[in-house]
Amino acid sequence: MGSAGRLGGALALVTGGASGIGRAVCARLAREGARLAVADRDEGGARDTVGGLHSGGTPHAGGGPPHAAFEVDVASAPSVTRLLARVQEHFGVPPTICVGCAGVTRDEFLLRLGEGDFQEVLGVNLTGTFLVTQAVARALVAAGAPGGSIIHVGSIVGKVGNLGQANYAASKAGVEGLTRTCAKELARFGIRCNAVLPGFIVTPMTDKVPPKVLEKFAGMVPMGRLGDPQDVADVCAFLASGDSSYITGASVEVTGGLFM
Numbered sequence: 246m247g248s249a250g251r252l253g254g255a256l257a258l259v260t261g262g263a264s265g266i267g268r269a270v271c272a273r274l275a276r277e278g279a280r281l282a283v284a285d286r287d288e289g290g291a292r293d294t295v296g297g298l299h300s301g302g303t304p305h306a307g308g309g310p311p312h313a314a315f316e317v318d319v320a321s322a323p324s325v326t327r328l329l330a331r332v333q334e335h336f337g338v339p340p341t342i343c344v345g346c347a348g349v350t351r352d353e354f355l356l357r358l359g360e361g362d363f364q365e366v367l368g369v370n371l372t373g374t375f376l377v378t379q380a381v382a383r384a385l386v387a388a389g390a391p392g393g394s395i396i397h398v399g400s401i402v403g404k405v406g407n408l409g410q411a412n413y414a415a416s417k418a419g420v421e422g423l424t425r426t427c428a429k430e431l432a433r434f435g436i437r438c439n440a441v442l443p444g445f446i447v448t449p450m451t452d453k454v455p456p457k458v459l460e461k462f463a464g465m466v467p468m469g470r471l472g473d474p475q476d477v478a479d480v481c482a483f484l485a486s487g488d489s490s491y492i493t494g495a496s497v498e499v500t501g502g503l504f505m
């Protein structure tokens with residue numbers, strides 16, 4: 246593969262890019278030659294991600310560095326609107342790749358789950374995915390961009406449910422439905438929309454899970470291990486590239502065979 250990579254010069258917006266899967270996705274896309282707009286509620290973490298990215302991509306129109314960090318609250322429509330305006334002002338073009346990795350958990354059993362925690366998880370995971378997708382798609386259509394690739398990071402939990410995660414499971418099931426509808430509506434503009442469904446992945450979200458529980462999870466996976474954020478990032482890079490040009494509306498499970 247040449248230095249330009251499969252994504253040479255493309256601009257990619259990654260939300261939730263400060264850590265975990267989002268950070269791994271940023272690193273993978275940068276190695277493929279993409280320019281990165283790394284967005285997160287934690288702008289300092291986003292800057293840390295940018296600092297560690299491969300810088301061999303094409304500089305933006307102004308001749309500056311190929312990557313930049315931005316602050317965003319994906320659950321806030323005004324914040325998302327400001328993000329897209331800032332990204333386009335900085336790079337001179339809208340992103341043709343968007344990977345939605347922003348997500349939160351507020352785990353509790355159904356009988357004790359508060360409405361606030363339910364709404365917060367849906368606000369970030371589902372409403373946030375909708376707002377970012379809509380903003381990116383509008384920008385692409387307005388710019389007359391020849392297509393694009395929008396990738397939603399869902400979860401296998403959205404398909405099978407999980408104890409103590411009624412809010413998270415509902416939000417991720419909604420992401421899959423949103424993905425399929427967006428794929429149908431945006432295809433005429435050449436914009437593809439797909440979902441990636443991780444299984445048990447070792448991220449900062451799993452840091453609070455007791456080691457014995459993680460060992461039990463690993464034992465449930467046919468491939469015998471928990472996933473790494475890189476496993477998810479590799480699939481996102483494929484869906485962002487022209488190698489997946491005839492794939493839209495799909496949900497790709499990255500689970501090591503869990504729940505198959």
